Every structure is written in C-alpha cells, then in structure tokens.
Amino acid sequence: MKDDTLLTHAGNAPFENYGVVNPPVYHASTILSPTLEAYLARGSAKVRYGRSGTPTSFALEDAVAELEGGTGAVLTPSGLAAITTVLLACTRAGDHVLMTDSAYQPTRRFCDTILAKFGVQTEYYDPLIGGDIAALIRPETTVVYVESPGSLTFEVQDLPAIAAAAHDAGATVVADNTWGAGYYYKPLALGADIVLQAGTKYIVGHADTNMGVIVWKDHERYGTVRTDIQGLGVCAGPDDIYLALRGLRTMGVRLQRQQQSGLVLARWLADRPEVARVMHPALEGDPGHELWKRDFTGACSLFGFVLASDDMTALAAMMDGLQLHGMGASWGGYESLLIPTWPNKSRTATKWKETGQTMRIHVGLEDPDDLIADLEAGFERYRKAG
Ligand SMILES: Cc1ncc(COP(=O)(O)O)c(C=O)c1O
Structure with a gap:
C-alpha cells in the first residue's frame, strides 16, 4: 500500500x-x-x-x-x-x-x-x-x-x-x-x-x-x-x-500542501535583502540538498533563516505587528509560526558562526500570498525601526 x-x-x-x-x-x-x-x-x-x-x-x-x-x-x-x-x-x-x-x-x-x-x-x-x-x-x-x-x-x-x-x-x-x-x-x-x-x-x-x-x-x-x-x-x-x-x-494532504507553501515562502525569503541565508534542505544550493534528495521524498514546512542583522529593536517592530505568524513554541499545526532562535546557546561540538539573528518559521495552511504580505509588512517595520 x-x-x-x-x-x-x-x-x-x-x-x-x-x-x-x-x-x-x-x-x-x-x-x-x-x-x-x-x-x-x-x-x-x-x-x-x-x-x-x-x-x-x-x-x-x-x-x-x-x-x-x-x-x-x-x-x-x-x-x-x-x-x-x-x-x-x-x-x-x-x-x-x-x-x-x-x-x-x-x-x-x-x-x-x-x-x-x-x-x-x-x-x-x-x-x-x-x-x-x-x-x-x-x-x-x-x-x-x-x-x-x-x-x-x-x-x-x-x-x-x-x-x-x-x-x-x-x-x-x-x-x-x-x-x-x-x-x-x-x-x-x-x-x-x-x-x-x-x-x-x-x-x-x-x-x-x-x-x-x-x-x-x-x-x-x-x-x-x-x-x-x-x-x-x-x-x-x-x-x-x-x-x-x-x-x-489527513496528515498526507496537510504535508503536501505545507511542503508547497513552505517552498514558496523559503524562495521568497531567500530573495529578501533582510535575509542572509535560508536553511531549507529542499532548496537547491542548501548544503544538505544532495543528501536530502537521496534520502527524503519531500520536506515539511518547518525551516530556518538567518537575518542579515541581530538588531532586536528592529526585530520586535517586525514581530509585534505580525497578524498571521504566531509567536510560540511547537510546530506542525495548521497555523503559521515564527520565532527567533539561538543555536549558539546549545552547541558544544560545533560552532554556530552566523552573526545575524536566526529565525525558525513554520508555514501553515494559510494562502502563501497572505503569509508573504504579512511578512512583507513586517520587513517594512523592520527596516524603519532598524
Ligand atoms: C524535533 C522535536 N522532537 C521532539 C519534540 C518534543 O515534542 P513534545 O513537545 O511533544 O514533547 C519537539 C518539540 O518541539 C521537536 O521539535
């Protein structure tokens, strides 16, 4: 089956x-x-x-x-x-x-x-x-x-x-x-x-x-x-x-839709000037892409990105006004989430070298156009406050 x-x-x-x-x-x-x-x-x-x-x-x-x-x-x-x-x-x-x-x-x-x-x-x-x-x-x-x-x-x-x-x-x-x-x-x-x-x-x-x-x-x-x-x-x-x-x-249909929307958001984020790097193994050019292609048949909608700066005032201006991206732990639900993360705080065998603020996004079942509009307005506030 x-x-x-x-x-x-x-x-x-x-x-x-x-x-x-x-x-x-x-x-x-x-x-x-x-x-x-x-x-x-x-x-x-x-x-x-x-x-x-x-x-x-x-x-x-x-x-x-x-x-x-x-x-x-x-x-x-x-x-x-x-x-x-x-x-x-x-x-x-x-x-x-x-x-x-x-x-x-x-x-x-x-x-x-x-x-x-x-x-x-x-x-x-x-x-x-x-x-x-x-x-x-x-x-x-x-x-x-x-x-x-x-x-x-x-x-x-x-x-x-x-x-x-x-x-x-x-x-x-x-x-x-x-x-x-x-x-x-x-x-x-x-x-x-x-x-x-x-x-x-x-x-x-x-x-x-x-x-x-x-x-x-x-x-x-x-x-x-x-x-x-x-x-x-x-x-x-x-x-x-x-x-x-x-x-x-219903997990299969949710994952398929969330994979699609996640990739739309990942590609959009990768083109933003405020973003230094997107961490999504299904993106061509990601360091894990070749292994992902060999071993996985798809990607869920949880991925990371690194902002070009670590300015917390600008980040707060962006995050506090988001309408569709909730700020909360966990992921995998039907709703989108966005949180800052600090990988450097837990690593011991390797060093996290990125200097910009690391973020984790979970893309839900909303229309990706609306999610992009929400983030676009957020980046506008981010630029003004930065
Ligand atoms: C990769 C991973 N494993 C395990 C867990 C733990 O799941 P739970 O929150 O149900 O304890 C989480 C929760 O965020 C997770 O991200």
Whole structure:
C-alpha cells in the first residue's frame, strides 16, 4: 500500500465495532476478568490494564508502525517522553551515547542531567560527521542518536553512513523523525533501529495535544522497549490518542500542501535583502540538498533563516505587528509560526558562526500570498525601526 492509502486505513477495524469508521475512545484503567482462571491468566491478555494499552492506543501504534516500516510501536504522552524513555530503555550505567549536536534542546538537557545522573555519558558530535563517526565510537557506546534535519539549523545527516559505523560496533541507532513525520523520511529503511516522533507536530496537526510514538524495526531485539516504557508507568491518554488518530488521517494532504507553501515562502525569503541565508534542505544550493534528495521524498514546512542583522529593536517592530505568524513554541499545526532562535546557546561540538539573528518559521495552511504580505509588512517595520 502507498502511504496515502495507509494513512487513511491503517489501524482501523470498523467491523470489530458495529462498522463505526473510527476506533472508539476507550477510557479505561480497570479491565475486569470474567472468571478466576481468566484473572490469573490476565498477564498474557492483550487488553489487561488501561496503562498497558486499549484498542484506541493499539490503533494509533499499529498505524504509525506501518507508516514508519516498523514491527512494533508504543505511545508516550509527549514527544519528549518518547525521547527520554527510549534513551533510558537503551542504556545502562557506564554506557556512552553519541548525540548529534543539532538535537532538540530538551533532548540535550535530559542527557546532561538525568542520563548523566544515572552514569550514562553523552558526547555530542558534528551532525555532518557521516561515516567518520566511527572514530568516536567506544566499546561502551550503546546508542548513536540522529535528528535529521537538525533542530533550528536543519543540517541533513548521512544516516546510512552513520548507521553502518554504529552497527559495526553493535550500537543501536535511534532517530528523531518528527520533521519527516514518517511520510517524507523513513529512517528504519536507511539504517535506524528505533525511530521516534513528536506526534504533537504533524500527526496531531492541530496544535491541540502532545503525543509521542516510538517504533522499532526488529521486534526480537527491541520489543522490550515497550515493556521498559510501560514499566516506567508512561502512557498516553485516550482523548489525546483519539486526536492524534484523527490528525493522522489527513496528515498526507496537510504535508503536501505545507511542503508547497513552505517552498514558496523559503524562495521568497531567500530573495529578501533582510535575509542572509535560508536553511531549507529542499532548496537547491542548501548544503544538505544532495543528501536530502537521496534520502527524503519531500520536506515539511518547518525551516530556518538567518537575518542579515541581530538588531532586536528592529526585530520586535517586525514581530509585534505580525497578524498571521504566531509567536510560540511547537510546530506542525495548521497555523503559521515564527520565532527567533539561538543555536549558539546549545552547541558544544560545533560552532554556530552566523552573526545575524536566526529565525525558525513554520508555514501553515494559510494562502502563501497572505503569509508573504504579512511578512512583507513586517520587513517594512523592520527596516524603519532598524
Ligand atoms: C524535533 C522535536 N522532537 C521532539 C519534540 C518534543 O515534542 P513534545 O513537545 O511533544 O514533547 C519537539 C518539540 O518541539 C521537536 O521539535
């Protein structure tokens, strides 16, 4: 099945529920057993306690597992919970984790605080390292973590080369695939062992709930991730899962439209005199373009740009009057967002050399002409105030 068909039907089983198209929202903690025999055997039942899964959660897990090309999945209440629980499940005291320097900042915070507290050491690597990562791998390296393109700076990583080096040393490759959303990028087919997404972004798609999904390729080796995560008491709530399932059904059309509009905005921004550089791997000339063309089938609508100056007064004049670009964290919803970012504050393995203000834009489902008019008026204020 092609992905658009899969997004429409995967995980649904209407005739197990009177023909109702969408899975019902099971609100459950207690699950009753009809007999003592069934009660004593409940450990092997698929539905045994709300926290360990219901037909609502199985529907979303099955659908995302299929989309990512995996053999199993587990939900978490947020994208960050997917990241932290996977790292806990895949490491033990004494281990060494290789983490891309371009990782989502709270991923770094978790590694530097909680993982460190448990005796796991994190070393950051240049996202563009490719196969040379082999030189950083130690006997105690158990996880090599990629996020491609990188948060805020959008470097594309050479996942097949990184995965080959990691696998030579027996390490597990974990990929944050929130940007590709399982639709435009398939890390499990390119060498990752475990892929996770903040479903909060494009799966949910409406800026109204947090959700995390973890998918693995080899059930024999990584099926225990589910047990570990459930052992931490981590589970997602039924109404949130329903919103994610509902969002998933339209994710393909949203992504296609947002890809198109994102490229229109990226090309327009690249021509502006106020902009020094656009960071969008689908743009010809972007440093990651060739790898993106090789490994991705499309681009979502989140990208970055660097302004020619770092004048905060001018930036405030621009941002404060925007009508259509909201200022807020997160992305992947139907609405456009624009925020300033500071990649230099979190890098340790590489140096962020740009001197102008870095920005991150998320292009929503509005008409791109209106978004351009909003930014054009913003740049007018920016020039006057600068
Ligand atoms: C790349 C990436 N991964 C993970 C997350 C975390 O998702 P959540 O906000 O649901 O915890 C985010 C959130 O912005 C993200 O950008």
